[in-house]
Amino acid sequence: MILIDFSQIMMAPIFNETVGKxxxxxxxxxxxxxxxxxxxxxxxxxxxxxKKYGNVVLGCDSGSWRREVFPEYKYERRxxxxxxxxxxxxxxxxxLQTELIEDIKKYFPxxxxxxxxxxxxxxxxxxxxxLNSIATENVFGxxxxxxxxxxxxxxxxxQLHKNKNVKQFNPRLKxxxxxx
Numbered sequence: 612m613i614l615i616d617f618s619q620i621m622m623a624p625i626f627n628e629t630v631g632k633x634x635x636x637x638x639x640x641x642x643x644x645x646x647x648x649x650x651x652x653x654x655x656x657x658x659x660x661x662k663k664y665g666n667v668v669l670g671c672d673s674g675s676w677r678r679e680v681f682p683e684y685k686y687e688r689r690x691x692x693x694x695x696x697x698x699x700x701x702x703x704x705x706x707l708q709t710e711l712i713e714d715i716k717k718y719f720p721x722x723x724x725x726x727x728x729x730x731x732x733x734x735x736x737x738x739x740x741x742l743n744s745i746a747t748e749n750v751f752g753x754x755x756x757x758x759x760x761x762x763x764x765x766x767x768x769x770q771l772h773k774n775k776n777v778k779q780f781n782p783r784l785k786x787x788x789x790x791x
Contacts, residue, residue: 612664612665612666612667612742612757612758612759613658613661613665613667613668613752613759614642614668614670614735614759614760614761614762615654615667615668615669615670615761615762616670616732616735616740616761616762616763616765617659617669617670617671617672617708617723617731618672618708618730618731619649619672619731619762619763619764619765619782620650620653620762621655621704621708621711623653623764623782623783624646624649624653625646625699625704627674627783628649630645630649630739631645631649632648632697632699632756635699635700635703635704636648636698636699636749637700638703640709642703643691643703643707643789646704646721647707647711650711651655651711653782654667654669654715654719657762657780657782658721659691659711661760661762661780663758664694664758664759664760665720665757665758667721667722667726667751668710668721668722668724668738669715669721669722669723669729669731670724670731670733670735670738671712671723671724671725671731671733671734672725672729672730672731673726673728673729673730673769674682674728674729674766675728675729675731676728676733677728679728680772683752683769684694693715693774699776701780706736708775724738732763732765732767732783735761735763735768735771736768736771739759739771739774739777739782742756742757742759743756743774743776748785756774756775758776758777758778759776759777759778760773760777760778760779761777761778761780762779762780762782762783763779763780763781763782764781764784766788768788769788769790772788772790774779779783
């Protein structure tokens, strides 16, 4: 199974591509089309590159329970966005992200998981633990664990590498994440 942190795929062209950032700074239909193409092309590319892992599941952000418990959660990031002089129109970006998620649910063969108050990384972590908990045993009593590939550059996923069936691909560096 391929587990993709959708917010990482969505934000990558804005932070890593000149064209993507320019599109995020100028909200219009053409910009929307450019960003849509970049995000969907990244999903397609990662799906084709890693097709041996099987089905694709997108973990999508929908708020965070952490902010409800800890109001300071990601406070510095929120402050940076308030004082952001990059010209990026964050409302435009978030509206496009919502549209894309709905389009993917409707028109693409990917499973979209979005849970209120959960971030994509929470969803992916729970899915890894769940998939491993429901694994069946073979005739020798060993669990038949499904191979799982997490597509994200987020280092927080390294803690899931404790599971021998979990690998991580960093799409920004275009290589597997090694834990040594």
